[in-house]
Amino acid sequence: MDKPSISGSREAAFAALLACQQQGAWSDQAIRSATKKWKLAPRDAALAANLCYGVVQNQMLLDFWVNHFSKTPAKKLDPQVLIALRLGLYQLHFLDRIPDNAAVNESVNLVKKYVKNKGASGLVNAVLRAFQRADAPPMPDKHDHLEQLSVRYSHPLPLVKLLNEALGGEGLNELLSHHNTPTDMVIQVNTLKTDSASLAALLAEQGVETELHPWLMDCLLVRKSGDLEQLSAFQEGLFYVQDCAAKLAALVGDPHPGDRVLDACSAPGGKSFACGIRMNNEGSILSRDLHENKLRRIQSGAKRLGLSCITTQAMDARIAEPDLDGRFQLVLADVPCSGLGIIRKKPDIRYKNLTETEGLPAIQMAILNQVASYVAPGGTLVYSTCTVLKRENECVVSAFLAQHPEFSLEPFQLPAPIGTTDGQLTLWPHLHGTDGFFIAKLRRSHG
Numbered sequence: 001m002d003k004p005s006i007s008g009s010r011e012a013a014f015a016a017l018l019a020c021q022q023q024g025a026w027s028d029q030a031i032r033s034a035t036k037k038w039k040l041a042p043r044d045a046a047l048a049a050n051l052c053y054g055v056v057q058n059q060m061l062l063d064f065w066v067n068h069f070s071k072t073p074a075k076k077l078d079p080q081v082l083i084a085l086r087l088g089l090y091q092l093h094f095l096d097r098i099p100d101n102a103a104v105n106e107s108v109n110l111v112k113k114y115v116k117n118k119g120a121s122g123l124v125n126a127v128l129r130a131f132q133r134a135d136a137p138p139m140p141d142k143h144d145h146l147e148q149l150s151v152r153y154s155h156p157l158p159l160v161k162l163l164n165e166a167l168g169g170e171g172l173n174e175l176l177s178h179h180n181t182p183t184d185m186v187i188q189v190n191t192l193k194t195d196s197a198s199l200a201a202l203l204a205e206q207g208v209e210t211e212l213h214p215w216l217m218d219c220l221l222v223r224k225s226g227d228l229e230q231l232s233a234f235q236e237g238l239f240y241v242q243d244c245a246a247k248l249a250a251l252v253g254d255p256h257p258g259d260r261v262l263d264a265c266s267a268p269g270g271k272s273f274a275c276g277i278r279m280n281n282e283g284s285i286l287s288r289d290l291h292e293n294k295l296r297r298i299q300s301g302a303k304r305l306g307l308s309c310i311t312t313q314a315m316d317a318r319i320a321e322p323d324l325d326g327r328f329q330l331v332l333a334d335v336p337c338s339g340l341g342i343i344r345k346k347p348d349i350r351y352k353n354l355t356e357t358e359g360l361p362a363i364q365m366a367i368l369n370q371v372a373s374y375v376a377p378g379g380t381l382v383y384s385t386c387t388v389l390k391r392e393n394e395c396v397v398s399a400f401l402a403q404h405p406e407f408s409l410e411p412f413q414l415p416a417p418i419g420t421t422d423g424q425l426t427l428w429p430h431l432h433g434t435d436g437f438f439i440a441k442l443r444r445s446h447g
Contacts, residue, residue, distance in 0.1 A: 004108075004109030004110070004112045004113045005105070005106070005109055006106050006109050006110055006113065007044070007106060008038045008039075008040050008044055008048075009040065009044045009045075009047040009048040009051065010048075010051065010087060010106050010107075010110065011038060011110070012031065012034035012035050012037070012038045012040060012045075012048040012052075013031065013034070013047075013048045013049075013051035013052045013055070013087060014080075014083055014084065014087060014110050014114075015030075015034045015037070015038075016030035016031040016033070016034040016048070016052045017030070017052055017055055017056070017083045017086070017087070018079065018080065018083055019033075019034075020056065020348065021079050021083065022079060026346070026348055027052055027053060027056050027346075027347065027348050028346065030052070031048060031049050031052040031053075034048065034052075035048055035049070042226050042227070050095070051087060051090065051091070053347055054090050054094055054095075055083075055086045055087060055090050056347040056348055057154060057179070057180045057347045058090060058094070058154050058180065059086065059154050059351075060150070060151050060154035060155075060156075061140075061151055061152060061153075061154050062085070062086040062089045062090060062154075063082075063086070064138075064140060064151050065089050065131060065137060065138065066082065066085050066086075066089070066127065068138050069126075069127045069130045069131055070085075070123065070126075070127045072123070078115060078117065078120065080110070080111065080114045080115050080120075081111055081115055081117075081120045081123065081124060084107045084108075084110045084111045084124050085107065085124055085127055085128070087103075087107055087110070088103050088104055088106075088107030088124065088127075088128045089127075089128065089131060091103035091107075092104070092128065092131055092132060093131075093137055100132055103128070104125065104128045104129065104132070107124055107128060108121045108124050108125045108128075109121075111124050139152060140152055146160050146161060146164060146172075149172065149173060149176055152176075153176035153177060153179065153180060154180070154350070155176055155179070155343075155350050156350065156351065158354050159340070159350055159354060160172070160176070162340075162354065162389060163175060163176070163340070163388070166388045166389055166390060166426075167428075171428070171430060171431070174430040175428065175429065175430045177430075178344065178429045178430040179343045179344045179347070179350070179429070180344075180347075181344070183344050183345060184221040184222060184223060185221070185222040185223075185228070185241065186213070186219065186220070186221060186222070186241070186242065186243050186244055187210075187219070187220050187222055187228070187239045187240065187241050187242070188218060188219055188239060188240055188241075188242045188247055188270075188273075188274065188277075189218040189219065189220065189238070189239055190237055190238055190239055190240065190277060190305050190306070191218055191277055192277055192280070192281060192305070192306055192307075193236070193237060193238050193305075193306060194238045194239075195218075196212060196217075196218055196219075196220060199220065199233065199238050199239060200212070200220060202233050202238070203220075203222075203231070203233055206231050206232070206233065207226075208222060208226075208228075208231065209222070209223040210222050210223070211223075213244065214433075215415045215416060215417065215418075216244050216247065216248075216415060217415075219244060219247065220239070228241065234304075235304070236304075237304040237305040237306055240270065240273050240301060240305060241270075242270035242273070242274065243434055243435045243437075244432075244433075244434045244435075245341075245386070245427045245432075245434035245435040245436075245437030245439075246270050246271060246274075246334075246384075246386075246435070246437070247270070247271075247274050248414055248427070248434075248437075248439060249271060249332070249334060249382060249384040249437065249439045250270075250271040250272075250274035250275050250278070250332065250382075251274065251278065251414075252382055252412050252414070252439055252441050253275070253330045253332060253380050253382045253441070254330075254380070255275045255278050255279050255283070255329070255330050256279065256283075256329075257279045257280045257282035257283055258279070258282050258283045259279060259283045259284075259328075259329040259330055260283060260284050260286075260327060260328045260329055260330075260376075261275050261279075261283065261284070261285040261286070261328060261329065261330045261331075261332070262285075262286050262288070262324070262327075262328045262330070262331045262332065262371065262374055263275070263285060263286070263287045263288065263332045263334075264288055264317045264331060264332060264333045264334075264367065264371045264374075265288070265289060265317055265332075265333060265334050265335055265336065265367070266287035266288055266289050266295075266298060266312075266332075266334075267289040267291065267294035267295070267297070267298065268294065268297060268298070268301075269287060269297065269298035269301050269302070271332050271334060272285050272287040272298065272302070272307075272310050273301060273302065273305055273307060273310075275330070275332075276302070276305070276307040276309050276310055277305070277307070279309065281306065281307055281308060281309050282309065283309055284309055284311070285307075285309050285310045285311070286311055286312075286313060286328075287302075287310055287311070287312045287313075288312070288313045288314070288315045288317065289312075289314065289315075290314065290315070290316055290317075291314070292314045295312040295313070295314055298310070298312050299312055317333070317335075317367045317370060317371055318363070318366045318367055318370055319370070320370060320373075321374075324373075324374045325373045325374060326373070326374070326375070326376050326377065327374060327376065328374050328375060328376055328379060329376055329379045329380070330375075330379060330380050330381075330382070331371050331372075331374050331375050331379070331380070331381045331382070332382050332384070333367055333368055333371050333381065333382065333383050333384070334384045334385070334386075335363070335364045335367050335368070335383070335384075335385060336360065336363060336364070337360060337364070337385035337386055337387040337392050338352070338354075338357040338360060338387045338389060338392060339352075339386055339387060340387045340388055340389060340436065341385070341386040341387050341388050341427075341429070341435050341436020341437050341438075342386050342435050342436065343436075344429055344435075345435070357392075360392055361391055361392055361395065361396055364385070364392060364396050365396055365399060365400065368381075368383055368396065368400050369400065369403070369404075372400070372404055372407065372442075372444075375444045376444070377444060377445065377446045377447070378443075378444060378445070378446045379443075379444050380410070380441060380442070380443055380444070381407065381441075381442040381443075381444065382439065382440070382441055382442070383396070383397060383400075383438075383439075383440040383442065384437065384438060384439045384440070385437070385438045386435055386436065386437055387436065387438065388426055388428065388436040388437075388438065392438075393424075393426065393438040393440075394424060394438075397409075397424060397440045397442075400442075401442075406444055406445050406447070407442045407443065407444055407445075408423075408442065408443055408445070409422065409423030409424060409440065409441065409442060409443075410423050410441045410442065410443040411423050411441075412441050417432070418432065423440060423441050423442075424438070424439065424440040424441070425438070425439050425440075426438050427439070
Protein backbone atom coordinates (compact mmCIF):
# COMPACT_ATOMS: atom_id res chain seq x y z
CA MET A 1 0.00 0.00 0.00
CA ASP A 2 1.39 3.39 -1.03
CA LYS A 3 2.08 5.99 1.61
CA PRO A 4 -0.39 8.92 1.58
CA SER A 5 0.93 11.90 -0.41
CA ILE A 6 1.21 14.98 1.85
CA SER A 7 3.22 18.15 1.21
CA GLY A 8 5.63 19.24 3.91
CA SER A 9 3.80 22.57 4.18
CA ARG A 10 0.47 20.95 5.02
CA GLU A 11 1.99 18.40 7.36
CA ALA A 12 3.88 21.12 9.23
CA ALA A 13 0.73 23.26 9.50
CA PHE A 14 -1.22 20.21 10.70
CA ALA A 15 1.38 19.49 13.39
CA ALA A 16 1.48 23.13 14.51
CA LEU A 17 -2.30 23.38 14.77
CA LEU A 18 -2.44 20.12 16.72
CA ALA A 19 0.14 21.52 19.16
CA CYS A 20 -2.00 24.63 19.59
CA GLN A 21 -5.13 22.62 20.30
CA GLN A 22 -3.70 19.87 22.48
CA GLN A 23 -0.79 21.60 24.23
CA GLY A 24 -1.94 25.23 24.30
CA ALA A 25 1.01 26.32 22.15
CA TRP A 26 1.01 29.75 20.51
CA SER A 27 0.67 29.47 16.75
CA ASP A 28 3.77 31.54 15.93
CA GLN A 29 5.98 29.33 18.09
CA ALA A 30 4.31 26.13 16.94
CA ILE A 31 4.68 26.83 13.21
CA ARG A 32 8.27 27.99 13.66
CA SER A 33 9.09 24.71 15.37
CA ALA A 34 7.23 22.67 12.74
CA THR A 35 8.91 24.35 9.76
CA LYS A 36 12.30 23.58 11.32
CA LYS A 37 11.34 19.96 11.98
CA TRP A 38 10.21 19.46 8.36
CA LYS A 39 13.20 21.48 7.07
CA LEU A 40 10.99 23.50 4.76
CA ALA A 41 12.38 25.78 2.09
CA PRO A 42 11.36 29.47 2.47
CA ARG A 43 8.48 29.22 0.00
CA ASP A 44 7.08 26.08 1.63
CA ALA A 45 7.54 27.60 5.09
CA ALA A 46 5.55 30.64 3.98
CA LEU A 47 2.68 28.39 2.83
CA ALA A 48 2.76 26.45 6.10
CA ALA A 49 2.55 29.71 8.07
CA ASN A 50 -0.30 30.93 5.86
CA LEU A 51 -2.23 27.71 6.49
CA CYS A 52 -1.60 27.74 10.22
CA TYR A 53 -2.47 31.40 10.83
CA GLY A 54 -5.38 31.28 8.38
CA VAL A 55 -7.00 28.39 10.21
CA VAL A 56 -6.53 30.09 13.60
CA GLN A 57 -7.95 33.36 12.26
CA ASN A 58 -11.03 31.67 10.80
CA GLN A 59 -11.50 28.76 13.18
CA MET A 60 -15.06 29.53 14.31
CA LEU A 61 -16.26 30.03 10.73
CA LEU A 62 -14.53 26.82 9.59
CA ASP A 63 -16.20 24.91 12.42
CA PHE A 64 -19.53 26.45 11.44
CA TRP A 65 -19.04 24.93 7.98
CA VAL A 66 -18.04 21.57 9.48
CA ASN A 67 -21.25 21.57 11.51
CA HIS A 68 -23.26 22.41 8.39
CA PHE A 69 -21.84 19.62 6.20
CA SER A 70 -20.98 16.90 8.73
CA LYS A 71 -23.39 14.62 10.57
CA THR A 72 -20.92 14.62 13.47
CA PRO A 73 -20.59 18.06 15.13
CA ALA A 74 -17.16 19.66 15.20
CA LYS A 75 -16.86 19.44 18.97
CA LYS A 76 -17.32 15.63 18.85
CA LEU A 77 -14.74 14.98 16.13
CA ASP A 78 -11.29 13.59 16.81
CA PRO A 79 -8.89 16.61 17.01
CA GLN A 80 -6.80 15.35 14.07
CA VAL A 81 -9.92 14.94 11.93
CA LEU A 82 -11.20 18.39 12.82
CA ILE A 83 -7.86 20.02 12.04
CA ALA A 84 -7.65 18.23 8.69
CA LEU A 85 -11.14 19.49 7.87
CA ARG A 86 -10.25 23.04 8.91
CA LEU A 87 -7.17 22.95 6.69
CA GLY A 88 -9.13 21.65 3.73
CA LEU A 89 -11.96 24.15 4.10
CA TYR A 90 -9.55 27.04 4.56
CA GLN A 91 -7.75 26.16 1.34
CA LEU A 92 -10.97 25.64 -0.62
CA HIS A 93 -12.46 28.97 0.36
CA PHE A 94 -9.59 31.36 1.05
CA LEU A 95 -6.65 30.27 -1.16
CA ASP A 96 -7.15 30.76 -4.89
CA ARG A 97 -3.80 29.35 -6.01
CA ILE A 98 -4.25 25.89 -4.52
CA PRO A 99 -6.18 23.43 -6.73
CA ASP A 100 -9.32 22.13 -5.04
CA ASN A 101 -8.31 18.50 -5.62
CA ALA A 102 -4.99 19.07 -3.84
CA ALA A 103 -6.74 20.68 -0.88
CA VAL A 104 -9.16 17.76 -0.58
CA ASN A 105 -6.78 14.89 -1.28
CA GLU A 106 -4.06 16.03 1.08
CA SER A 107 -6.52 16.63 3.91
CA VAL A 108 -7.81 13.09 3.37
CA ASN A 109 -4.25 11.77 3.35
CA LEU A 110 -3.43 13.56 6.61
CA VAL A 111 -6.25 11.62 8.26
CA LYS A 112 -5.13 8.35 6.66
CA LYS A 113 -1.66 8.87 8.09
CA TYR A 114 -2.50 10.16 11.56
CA VAL A 115 -5.92 8.70 12.49
CA LYS A 116 -6.48 4.99 13.17
CA ASN A 117 -10.24 5.13 12.53
CA LYS A 118 -10.58 3.95 8.94
CA GLY A 119 -13.88 5.77 8.46
CA ALA A 120 -12.36 9.15 9.27
CA SER A 121 -10.85 9.69 5.82
CA GLY A 122 -14.23 9.02 4.21
CA LEU A 123 -15.86 11.62 6.48
CA VAL A 124 -13.24 14.25 5.58
CA ASN A 125 -13.61 13.51 1.87
CA ALA A 126 -17.42 13.70 2.07
CA VAL A 127 -17.47 17.02 3.95
CA LEU A 128 -14.94 18.70 1.68
CA ARG A 129 -16.63 17.45 -1.51
CA ALA A 130 -20.00 18.68 -0.23
CA PHE A 131 -18.48 22.08 0.46
CA GLN A 132 -17.07 22.09 -3.09
CA ARG A 133 -20.46 21.34 -4.60
CA ALA A 134 -22.29 24.07 -2.68
CA ASP A 135 -23.31 27.07 -4.78
CA ALA A 136 -21.93 29.35 -2.07
CA PRO A 137 -20.52 28.69 1.39
CA PRO A 138 -23.20 29.03 4.07
CA MET A 139 -22.81 32.06 6.31
CA PRO A 140 -24.17 32.56 9.83
CA ASP A 141 -27.74 33.83 9.79
CA LYS A 142 -28.42 34.76 13.40
CA HIS A 143 -30.94 37.19 14.79
CA ASP A 144 -28.30 39.00 16.84
CA HIS A 145 -25.93 41.07 14.68
CA LEU A 146 -23.01 40.65 17.09
CA GLU A 147 -23.45 36.88 17.03
CA GLN A 148 -23.28 36.94 13.22
CA LEU A 149 -20.06 38.94 13.32
CA SER A 150 -18.66 36.64 16.00
CA VAL A 151 -18.91 33.58 13.75
CA ARG A 152 -18.18 35.37 10.47
CA TYR A 153 -14.88 36.78 11.73
CA SER A 154 -14.10 34.07 14.33
CA HIS A 155 -14.02 36.24 17.44
CA PRO A 156 -15.74 34.82 20.55
CA LEU A 157 -18.92 36.73 21.36
CA PRO A 158 -17.72 38.17 24.72
CA LEU A 159 -14.72 39.67 22.90
CA VAL A 160 -16.94 41.07 20.14
CA LYS A 161 -19.06 42.79 22.76
CA LEU A 162 -16.02 44.25 24.49
CA LEU A 163 -14.57 45.58 21.23
CA ASN A 164 -17.93 47.02 20.21
CA GLU A 165 -18.12 48.85 23.53
CA ALA A 166 -14.56 50.16 23.13
CA LEU A 167 -15.40 51.45 19.65
CA GLY A 168 -18.57 53.14 20.81
CA GLY A 169 -20.65 51.01 18.44
CA GLU A 170 -18.96 52.23 15.24
CA GLY A 171 -16.49 50.41 12.99
CA LEU A 172 -16.77 46.94 14.55
CA ASN A 173 -17.20 45.12 11.23
CA GLU A 174 -14.13 46.90 9.82
CA LEU A 175 -12.00 46.11 12.87
CA LEU A 176 -12.89 42.41 12.97
CA SER A 177 -12.30 42.07 9.23
CA HIS A 178 -8.97 43.86 9.58
CA HIS A 179 -7.87 41.39 12.24
CA ASN A 180 -8.09 38.60 9.64
CA THR A 181 -6.09 40.33 6.89
CA PRO A 182 -2.33 40.02 6.28
CA THR A 183 -0.16 42.76 7.72
CA ASP A 184 3.08 44.22 6.38
CA MET A 185 6.26 43.81 8.35
CA VAL A 186 7.34 47.22 9.71
CA ILE A 187 10.98 48.11 10.29
CA GLN A 188 12.55 51.21 11.81
CA VAL A 189 15.68 52.73 10.29
CA ASN A 190 18.71 53.11 12.54
CA THR A 191 19.57 56.69 11.58
CA LEU A 192 22.80 56.45 13.56
CA LYS A 193 24.09 54.22 10.75
CA THR A 194 22.02 54.90 7.61
CA ASP A 195 18.93 56.60 6.18
CA SER A 196 15.67 55.35 4.66
CA ALA A 197 16.70 55.69 1.02
CA SER A 198 20.05 53.96 1.51
CA LEU A 199 18.53 51.14 3.52
CA ALA A 200 15.75 50.61 0.97
CA ALA A 201 18.32 50.40 -1.84
CA LEU A 202 20.47 47.93 0.10
CA LEU A 203 17.48 45.74 0.96
CA ALA A 204 16.40 45.76 -2.70
CA GLU A 205 19.83 44.36 -3.60
CA GLN A 206 19.17 41.59 -1.08
CA GLY A 207 15.83 40.74 -2.66
CA VAL A 208 13.59 42.53 -0.13
CA GLU A 209 10.75 44.76 -1.35
CA THR A 210 10.11 47.88 0.74
CA GLU A 211 8.30 51.18 0.55
CA LEU A 212 8.38 54.28 2.71
CA HIS A 213 5.76 54.37 5.42
CA PRO A 214 3.09 56.88 4.36
CA TRP A 215 3.24 59.04 7.49
CA LEU A 216 6.04 57.95 9.86
CA MET A 217 9.59 59.07 9.14
CA ASP A 218 12.52 56.63 9.18
CA CYS A 219 10.16 53.72 8.77
CA LEU A 220 9.77 51.14 5.98
CA LEU A 221 7.02 48.68 5.10
CA VAL A 222 8.50 45.34 4.06
CA ARG A 223 7.10 42.75 1.66
CA LYS A 224 8.46 39.37 0.51
CA SER A 225 11.15 39.50 3.13
CA GLY A 226 11.90 35.91 4.16
CA ASP A 227 13.94 35.72 7.36
CA LEU A 228 15.03 39.31 8.03
CA GLU A 229 17.54 38.27 10.68
CA GLN A 230 19.63 36.48 8.05
CA LEU A 231 20.16 39.71 6.08
CA SER A 232 23.49 41.51 6.37
CA ALA A 233 21.57 44.79 6.79
CA PHE A 234 19.98 43.39 9.95
CA GLN A 235 23.20 41.89 11.28
CA GLU A 236 24.98 45.21 10.73
CA GLY A 237 22.35 46.98 12.82
CA LEU A 238 20.86 49.14 10.08
CA PHE A 239 17.29 48.52 11.26
CA TYR A 240 15.12 46.86 13.87
CA VAL A 241 11.59 45.46 13.72
CA GLN A 242 8.94 47.52 15.50
CA ASP A 243 5.35 48.52 14.81
CA CYS A 244 4.61 52.21 14.30
CA ALA A 245 2.42 52.37 17.41
CA ALA A 246 5.21 51.27 19.74
CA LYS A 247 7.62 53.68 18.03
CA LEU A 248 5.15 56.52 18.60
CA ALA A 249 4.93 55.66 22.30
CA ALA A 250 8.67 56.30 22.58
CA LEU A 251 8.58 59.46 20.46
CA VAL A 252 5.74 60.95 22.52
CA GLY A 253 8.18 61.02 25.44
CA ASP A 254 10.44 63.32 23.35
CA PRO A 255 13.79 62.17 24.76
CA HIS A 256 16.79 64.44 24.16
CA PRO A 257 20.54 63.72 23.96
CA GLY A 258 21.94 63.53 27.48
CA ASP A 259 18.62 62.58 29.13
CA ARG A 260 18.26 59.82 31.69
CA VAL A 261 15.50 57.44 30.60
CA LEU A 262 13.88 54.48 32.36
CA ASP A 263 12.09 51.89 30.23
CA ALA A 264 10.34 50.11 33.09
CA CYS A 265 8.82 47.15 31.19
CA SER A 266 11.17 47.14 28.25
CA ALA A 267 11.00 43.74 26.48
CA PRO A 268 11.38 43.22 23.56
CA GLY A 269 13.36 46.49 23.57
CA GLY A 270 11.97 48.50 20.66
CA LYS A 271 11.09 51.60 22.69
CA SER A 272 14.54 51.62 24.29
CA PHE A 273 16.08 51.40 20.83
CA ALA A 274 13.86 54.21 19.51
CA CYS A 275 14.83 56.45 22.43
CA GLY A 276 18.53 55.64 22.07
CA ILE A 277 18.51 56.57 18.39
CA ARG A 278 16.49 59.73 19.06
CA MET A 279 19.03 60.67 21.76
CA ASN A 280 21.92 60.15 19.32
CA ASN A 281 23.28 57.52 21.74
CA GLU A 282 24.01 60.29 24.26
CA GLY A 283 22.70 59.96 27.82
CA SER A 284 21.54 56.79 29.54
CA ILE A 285 18.65 54.35 29.19
CA LEU A 286 17.93 51.79 31.88
CA SER A 287 15.92 48.96 30.31
CA ARG A 288 14.27 46.74 32.88
CA ASP A 289 12.10 43.66 32.76
CA LEU A 290 11.10 40.72 34.93
CA HIS A 291 12.83 38.07 32.84
CA GLU A 292 16.58 37.77 32.37
CA ASN A 293 16.25 35.88 29.07
CA LYS A 294 14.29 38.79 27.56
CA LEU A 295 16.94 41.23 28.72
CA ARG A 296 19.63 39.23 26.93
CA ARG A 297 17.77 39.85 23.67
CA ILE A 298 17.72 43.59 24.42
CA GLN A 299 21.45 43.54 25.14
CA SER A 300 22.10 41.76 21.85
CA GLY A 301 19.88 44.18 19.95
CA ALA A 302 21.51 47.25 21.50
CA LYS A 303 24.96 45.96 20.61
CA ARG A 304 23.90 45.24 17.04
CA LEU A 305 22.43 48.73 16.67
CA GLY A 306 25.46 50.40 18.25
CA LEU A 307 23.54 51.75 21.26
CA SER A 308 26.05 51.83 24.10
CA CYS A 309 23.73 54.10 26.13
CA ILE A 310 21.44 51.16 27.02
CA THR A 311 21.97 49.05 30.13
CA THR A 312 19.63 46.31 31.34
CA GLN A 313 18.44 45.11 34.73
CA ALA A 314 16.03 42.42 35.86
CA MET A 315 13.43 43.85 38.21
CA ASP A 316 9.74 43.76 39.07
CA ALA A 317 8.41 47.25 38.29
CA ARG A 318 5.96 46.99 41.21
CA ILE A 319 8.77 46.89 43.81
CA ALA A 320 9.80 50.23 45.33
CA GLU A 321 13.36 51.43 44.83
CA PRO A 322 13.89 54.74 46.65
CA ASP A 323 17.37 55.14 45.10
CA LEU A 324 15.67 55.81 41.74
CA ASP A 325 13.28 58.51 43.00
CA GLY A 326 13.34 61.64 40.87
CA ARG A 327 16.25 60.46 38.71
CA PHE A 328 14.76 60.27 35.20
CA GLN A 329 13.65 62.93 32.73
CA LEU A 330 11.55 60.27 30.98
CA VAL A 331 9.95 57.09 32.29
CA LEU A 332 8.24 54.67 29.89
CA ALA A 333 5.68 52.28 31.35
CA ASP A 334 4.50 49.90 28.61
CA VAL A 335 2.70 47.67 31.06
CA PRO A 336 1.51 44.04 30.84
CA CYS A 337 -1.94 44.00 29.25
CA SER A 338 -4.55 41.82 27.56
CA GLY A 339 -2.87 42.26 24.15
CA LEU A 340 -6.17 42.76 22.32
CA GLY A 341 -4.58 45.35 20.05
CA ILE A 342 -2.32 42.82 18.36
CA ILE A 343 -4.87 40.17 17.35
CA ARG A 344 -3.91 40.75 13.71
CA LYS A 345 -0.34 39.60 14.46
CA LYS A 346 -1.14 37.03 17.15
CA PRO A 347 -4.50 35.55 16.17
CA ASP A 348 -4.57 33.16 19.14
CA ILE A 349 -5.17 36.09 21.51
CA ARG A 350 -8.80 36.28 20.44
CA TYR A 351 -9.48 32.94 22.16
CA LYS A 352 -8.04 33.95 25.54
CA ASN A 353 -10.25 33.59 28.58
CA LEU A 354 -11.23 37.21 29.15
CA THR A 355 -11.92 36.65 32.84
CA GLU A 356 -8.18 36.10 33.25
CA THR A 357 -7.56 39.68 32.09
CA GLU A 358 -9.88 41.33 34.60
CA GLY A 359 -7.13 41.62 37.22
CA LEU A 360 -4.76 43.46 34.88
CA PRO A 361 -5.82 47.02 35.79
CA ALA A 362 -4.70 46.42 39.37
CA ILE A 363 -1.27 45.29 38.15
CA GLN A 364 -1.07 48.21 35.71
CA MET A 365 -1.99 50.65 38.46
CA ALA A 366 0.60 49.17 40.83
CA ILE A 367 3.32 49.64 38.23
CA LEU A 368 2.24 53.15 37.34
CA ASN A 369 2.06 54.21 41.00
CA GLN A 370 5.56 52.90 41.61
CA VAL A 371 7.44 54.18 38.56
CA ALA A 372 5.84 57.63 38.90
CA SER A 373 8.16 58.35 41.83
CA TYR A 374 11.17 57.89 39.54
CA VAL A 375 10.17 60.82 37.31
CA ALA A 376 12.20 63.98 37.94
CA PRO A 377 10.29 67.23 38.66
CA GLY A 378 9.19 68.59 35.29
CA GLY A 379 9.79 65.18 33.70
CA THR A 380 7.56 62.95 31.61
CA LEU A 381 5.79 59.65 32.29
CA VAL A 382 4.44 57.78 29.24
CA TYR A 383 1.89 55.07 29.95
CA SER A 384 1.13 52.65 27.11
CA THR A 385 -0.52 49.32 26.36
CA CYS A 386 -1.13 47.16 23.30
CA THR A 387 -4.82 46.85 24.08
CA VAL A 388 -7.89 48.94 23.23
CA LEU A 389 -9.98 48.35 26.36
CA LYS A 390 -10.82 51.45 28.38
CA ARG A 391 -10.58 49.55 31.66
CA GLU A 392 -6.85 49.06 30.99
CA ASN A 393 -6.30 52.47 29.40
CA GLU A 394 -8.31 55.61 30.16
CA CYS A 395 -9.69 54.19 33.42
CA VAL A 396 -6.20 53.43 34.74
CA VAL A 397 -4.97 56.90 33.77
CA SER A 398 -7.97 58.57 35.44
CA ALA A 399 -7.45 56.59 38.64
CA PHE A 400 -3.75 57.44 38.62
CA LEU A 401 -4.35 61.17 38.15
CA ALA A 402 -6.87 61.14 41.00
CA GLN A 403 -4.15 59.79 43.31
CA HIS A 404 -1.28 61.87 41.92
CA PRO A 405 -2.17 65.56 41.63
CA GLU A 406 1.49 66.32 40.82
CA PHE A 407 0.89 64.79 37.35
CA SER A 408 -1.33 66.06 34.54
CA LEU A 409 -2.11 65.00 30.99
CA GLU A 410 -0.03 66.88 28.44
CA PRO A 411 -1.32 67.30 24.85
CA PHE A 412 0.98 65.94 22.15
CA GLN A 413 1.05 66.00 18.39
CA LEU A 414 1.71 63.08 16.05
CA PRO A 415 2.02 62.96 12.26
CA ALA A 416 -1.12 63.12 10.13
CA PRO A 417 -3.55 61.39 9.96
CA ILE A 418 -3.43 61.38 13.78
CA GLY A 419 -2.62 65.00 14.61
CA THR A 420 -3.04 66.71 17.98
CA THR A 421 -4.37 64.88 21.03
CA ASP A 422 -5.46 65.96 24.51
CA GLY A 423 -2.74 63.83 26.11
CA GLN A 424 -4.08 60.33 25.53
CA LEU A 425 -4.85 58.41 22.37
CA THR A 426 -6.06 55.01 21.20
CA LEU A 427 -4.66 53.80 17.89
CA TRP A 428 -6.84 51.38 15.90
CA PRO A 429 -5.63 48.89 13.26
CA HIS A 430 -8.47 49.63 10.82
CA LEU A 431 -8.15 53.41 11.19
CA HIS A 432 -4.42 54.01 11.54
CA GLY A 433 -2.82 50.90 10.04
CA THR A 434 -0.95 50.23 13.29
CA ASP A 435 -1.32 47.79 16.14
CA GLY A 436 -4.16 48.61 18.49
CA PHE A 437 -2.38 50.72 21.07
CA PHE A 438 -2.95 53.26 23.84
CA ILE A 439 -0.59 56.12 24.74
CA ALA A 440 -0.91 58.67 27.55
CA LYS A 441 1.61 61.45 28.21
CA LEU A 442 1.78 62.64 31.82
CA ARG A 443 3.87 65.60 32.95
CA ARG A 444 5.13 65.94 36.52
CA SER A 445 4.97 69.44 37.99
CA HIS A 446 8.18 71.24 38.95
CA GLY A 447 6.98 71.68 42.52
